[in-house]
Amino acid sequence: MEITKLQNEVDEWIKTIGVRYFNELTNMAMLTEEVGEVARIIARRYGEQSEKESDKTKDLGEELADVLFVTLCLANQTGTDLQKAFEEKMRVKTARDKNRHRENEKLK
Template identity: 50%
Template sequence: MNYTTKDIQQRVDHYISQFKEGYFSPLSLQARLTEEVGEMAREINHRYGEKPKKKTEKDKALEEELGDVIFVLTCFANSLDIDMSEAFEQSMSKIESRDKNRWTRKGEGSSYNE
């Protein structure tokens, strides 16, 4: 299934709108995002790092952890009335401009040109 950021924001809003409590406060969402990113980092460390899982720990799909991060980020954006597509566009424009000569392009010899 393919979702646009608008689809994702609408689906999350539809889900959250069912509950009287609504979205958590920005501070609570930041704490929750930190928690979810930590869970994703732990899974990455188990898979690609030097820290093996305990025998009692279940395997978690990295996709599930990334999905949790996307959900909380979407809650954050929705609660602050931020369009994720616009936020992404602003970020990519900044990165594409600032870092356009920073990395070695495929087929070129030198890397950082600044």
């Protein structure tokens, strides 16, 4: 699915179910909170922290989807075309990193 389609789907949901967008500052705080929830799962499930019983039922996919949803909200309300931005980012990264990672001894 194209990112543009996702942005449109989120916008339609906000307009029909969500009433309105939270302001950008609130959404930034919410994004930070959601990223923190992802970090908690990663640190405890894949890192060195022990996982609490209450954390074992947390769904990483659900938390990543929360991050994506709020990111799409922020893009919509700031007039950012994420499809275009992502395509440009991939072009820049490909040009910049074409040989960089292959030549990195740490990755061999």
